[in-house]
Amino acid sequence: MRVSAKADYAVRAAAELAASPDGPVKGERLADSQDIPLQFLEHILLDLKHSGIVRARRGAKGGYWLAKPADEVSIADVIRAVEGPIAHVQSAPPESITYTGSAQELQNVWIAVRASLRDVLESTSLEDLVTGNLPDNVRELADDKDAWLPR
Amino acid sequence: MRVSAKADYAVRAAAELAASPDGPVKGERLADSQDIPLQFLEHILLDLKHSGIVRARRGAKGGYWLAKPADEVSIADVIRAVEGPIAHVQSAPPESITYTGSAQELQNVWIAVRASLRDVLESTSLEDLVTGNLPDNVRELADDKDAWLPR
C-alpha cells in the first residue's frame, strides 16, 4: 500500500510537463526542476511515452511534451503507466479472487479499496494538479484535519 | 499500491479468529481453513500478537484468540500490524513530504489517497467482515458496477 518513488517521480514529471507551455521540454530540465535522477527519469518518461501519455523528439530542440491536453490525463493514468494496475492483491486483480469461509466478504472490501483509490486518482487530472484546483471530493478528503495525522 | 500476501493472510486469519467462538484456535486450524502456509502464518500471528490484536497460549489446548471484541478491531489495524503505515510515499508519510514547483499540490493528493483508504479500512471491523454487514460507505463502493471492472 505504498506509492513507489517511480510513481511519485512520474506524476511530478507529468505535472511539470502540464505546466510548461507547449514545445518540447528537455529531460534534463524536468530532472532538475523536480530533483529526479536524470537517467532514471528517462526510463520513466519512456514508459509514459509507451502508454501514449507523452511524446518525444530527439536532437537539439528535442524533449518531451504531453500527448493530450492536461485535463484529459488523470493521475491514475500516469501511475498505471509506470506501475501497472493500481490495486492488486497478491499480484492479482481483486475481481478475480474468491475467498472461502469467514473471509468471503473480503473480496468486497478489496473492491471498495480499489474504488476509493480510483475516486481520488481518476478524478484528478494533471491540470487540476498544476492549477491547484482539485476536484471537490479530493479537496474534501485533503481538508479533513484527521487526514493529516499519522497513525 | 498493492496488498501484499502477508496483509491478505493476516486479515483472513483474523477473520477466522473473529468467527470462532472464544477459546484458543490452533495455528494449524487457521492455516488449514484459510489455506495459508503454516510457518509463514505463525510469523504473521506473532506480529498480530505484538501489536495487541491477538493473544496466544502455548502447549496442548493452546492457540490464538482475539485480544479485543471483533467489532473493535478494524481491518486497518490488522494491516498496519503486519505492513506498517498504510499509505507511504517513497517510504515517508505523506504529511512529511513537500513538493516544489508544479507539483506543489501533490501532497494534498497523497493525503486524500490515504484518507480514502482509511475511510474504507478503518471503518470496516472484523465483525463487519465475518457477518457480511459492511459499513454503508464500503458497501456503496463495492456495489458500484464500475468498481468491478479492470483497467
Add this chain to the structure above:
DNA sequence: GATTTCGCGATCAAATCGGTCAGCAGAATC
C-alpha cells in the same frame, strides 16, 4: 558531420517478499 537529445537494453546493489528450518520456551497431560 558534429552535436544534441532521446531510446533502450544490460547491469547492479540493496531491499523486500514469500516462505522454510531448526531449536527453544511454556503449558498441559500422564
Add this chain to the structure above:
DNA sequence: GATTCTGCTGACCGATTTGATCGCGAAATC
C-alpha cells in the same frame, strides 16, 4: 517429572522488485 503439544523466534534462502547507473545506438538539428 517426563513427555507431548504448540507457540516463539531468529536465521536463512531464492526470487523478485526497487531504484538506480552505464553505454551505445538512433534521430533531429545546426
